Amino acid sequence: MSAPLWPAPTATEPVRATVALPGSKSVTNRALLLAALAEGPGTVRRALRSRDADLMVDALRALGATMIPSDESASAVDWAITPGPVTGGARIDVGLAGTVMRFVPSMAALAADEVFFDGDPHARKRPMGPILHALRALGAEVSGDALPFTIKGPLTGGEVRLDASGSSQFLSGLLLTAARFAKGVTVRHDGPPIPSQPHIRMTVQMLREFGVVVDDSEPDVWRVEPGPIGARDFTVEPDLSNAAPFLCAAMVTGGTVTVPGWPAHTTQPGDQLRTLLADMGASVEHTPDGLAVTGTGRIAGIEADLRDVAELTPTIAALATLADSPSRIGGVAHIRGHETDRLAALVAEINGLGGDANETEDGLEIRPRPLSGGVFHSYADHRMATAGAVIGLAVPGVEVEDIATTGKTLPEFASMWADMLRGAR
Numbered sequence: 001m002s003a004p005l006w007p008a009p010t011a012t013e014p015v016r017a018t019v020a021l022p023g024s025k026s027v028t029n030r031a032l033l034l035a036a037l038a039e040g041p042g043t044v045r046r047a048l049r050s051r052d053a054d055l056m057v058d059a060l061r062a063l064g065a066t067m068i069p070s071d072e073s074a075s076a077v078d079w080a081i082t083p084g085p086v087t088g089g090a091r092i093d094v095g096l097a098g099t100v101m102r103f104v105p106s107m108a109a110l111a112a113d114e115v116f117f118d119g120d121p122h123a124r125k126r127p128m129g130p131i132l133h134a135l136r137a138l139g140a141e142v143s144g145d146a147l148p149f150t151i152k153g154p155l156t157g158g159e160v161r162l163d164a165s166g167s168s169q170f171l172s173g174l175l176l177t178a179a180r181f182a183k184g185v186t187v188r189h190d191g192p193p194i195p196s197q198p199h200i201r202m203t204v205q206m207l208r209e210f211g212v213v214v215d216d217s218e219p220d221v222w223r224v225e226p227g228p229i230g231a232r233d234f235t236v237e238p239d240l241s242n243a244a245p246f247l248c249a250a251m252v253t254g255g256t257v258t259v260p261g262w263p264a265h266t267t268q269p270g271d272q273l274r275t276l277l278a279d280m281g282a283s284v285e286h287t288p289d290g291l292a293v294t295g296t297g298r299i300a301g302i303e304a305d306l307r308d309v310a311e312l313t314p315t316i317a318a319l320a321t322l323a324d325s326p327s328r329i330g331g332v333a334h335i336r337g338h339e340t341d342r343l344a345a346l347v348a349e350i351n352g353l354g355g356d357a358n359e360t361e362d363g364l365e366i367r368p369r370p371l372s373g374g375v376f377h378s379y380a381d382h383r384m385a386t387a388g389a390v391i392g393l394a395v396p397g398v399e400v401e402d403i404a405t406t407g408k409t410l411p412e413f414a415s416m417w418a419d420m421l422r423g424a425r
Contacts, residue, residue: 003378004404008393009418011249014253014256015249015255015256015257017256017421017422019259021242021246023047023076023238025048025050025052025239026099027202027268028048028056028236030176030203031047031236032056033104033176034206034207035065035232036060036063037176037229038228038229039230041231044079048236050410051408052099055100056103060104063086064086065082068081068082075410086107086108088112088115091118092116095119096339096380098338101119102128102170103173104117105135105151106176108151109140109152109177110180110181114151116148116149117151118147123147124147126337130163130166131169132144132149132151138181158183158186160185161188162174162187163189166334168195175224179225179228183226184224185224186224190220195332196308196311198271198308198309199269202267204222210229210232211227213225238260238262240266241268242270243291244270244386245389245417248277250282250293251281251282251295252299254297256292258293259291262286269308269311270309273312276302276309276312279304280301280319281296281298282294298324300323301368303327304316305331306329306332311383313332313342313383314342315387316329318388319390321368323366329363329364329366331362333362339379339382342383345377345384348377349387352375353391354374355368373398378400382409384405385402385406389403
């Protein structure tokens with residue numbers, strides 16, 4: 001049975017709206033895991049409520065943490081978390097969440113009993129080998145090199161080599177639990193450059209905020225000292241990557257969209273939207289109300305290496321299809337292993353609407369041309385779905401397949417999009 005089609009609204013006038021975003025998925029899932037491993041009870045406030053975050057909560061509960069929600073809404077929740085002894089004998093459903101499939105195995109390796117992991121069909125195709133090989137080298141018993149697999153500890157830590165060039169999540173997955181290993185861990189990256197470096201900086205900063213000693217002074221080496229993970233009250237920032245389609249809407253329609261609560265200093269990769277959108281012709285300004293992006297009447301093509309902000313690729317590619325000059329996006333070969341092969345998917349969907357896009361070795365080339373309506377397939381990938389919505393603002397008749405897949409990180413996307421077009425504040 002095919003997924004339902006969502007008629008992407010076409011803008012008839014400039015958008016003028018303030019769009020408040022729920023919490024960052026990347027920060028939420030790191031904070032939840034650290035709180036579940038802490039030395040005492042703590043709270044994670046304004047945590048994202050989405051499929052990925054719910055899967056993380058379920059995994060942490062299965063491994064022994066007590067998670068009590070309060071102040072709940074459709075997209076946010078405060079969690080009171082009481083850590084417990086990490087227990088095995090559990091079955092973990094990772095869904096399609098990279099943070100669950102790559103962060104939780106290290107925690108499961110603290111248990112003396114076997115833990116079973118599986119997920120959605122496409123999750124079985126996503127790379128897992130590097131972190132499973134690393135846990136095996138550190139002493140865990142691991143069956144398999146991809147989902148489904150089982151893992152059994154306990155392991156004591158030590159030094160390990162890891163090729164994290166396929167995903168920064170492999171490295172973060174080891175670092176987040178490392179302080180709980182009796183010997184801590186020293187990880188030496190052995191391979192091509194690691195993508196999404198801001199996510200690694202996010203992991204290191206959050207570990208330090210929870211009182212963990214991390215030495216990252218040597219290039220491609222991270223040392224985490226053994227010791228307690230501090231119990232604390234932690235508040236999650238808005239998800240800046242999820243701002244991308246809304247801010248792009250300002251450019252497509254020649255309007256203004258403001259995102260309140262944009263942090264002055266952050267490790268979130270989405271902060272690079274300020275530079276990327278300015279390079280593509282937007283006016284970008286920090287105001288007392290938040291970050292404001294205004295369309296100037298021109299969308300310029302861009303040549304950009306998005307290695308550190310690869311999750312923005314679908315949205316930037318969508319904007320590039322509406323630009324007045326060609327674009328070249330590089331540094332993102334690794335997104336072939338994301339929720340779907342995003343490079344192949346973007347080429348297929350852009351060209352399916354009459355566009356002109358092709359894959360390169362590490363990215364995309366996009367030459368703007370007039371587009372027509374049609375089905376924009378999402379491939380169960382939230383960022384593909386929002387890319388289709390951006391194109392639909394300017395191209396009548398675009399229908400996005402399975403807009404509900406945006407629930408992975410943005411549960412109320414369709415209603416937020418409609419509110420934005422009505423100028424809701």
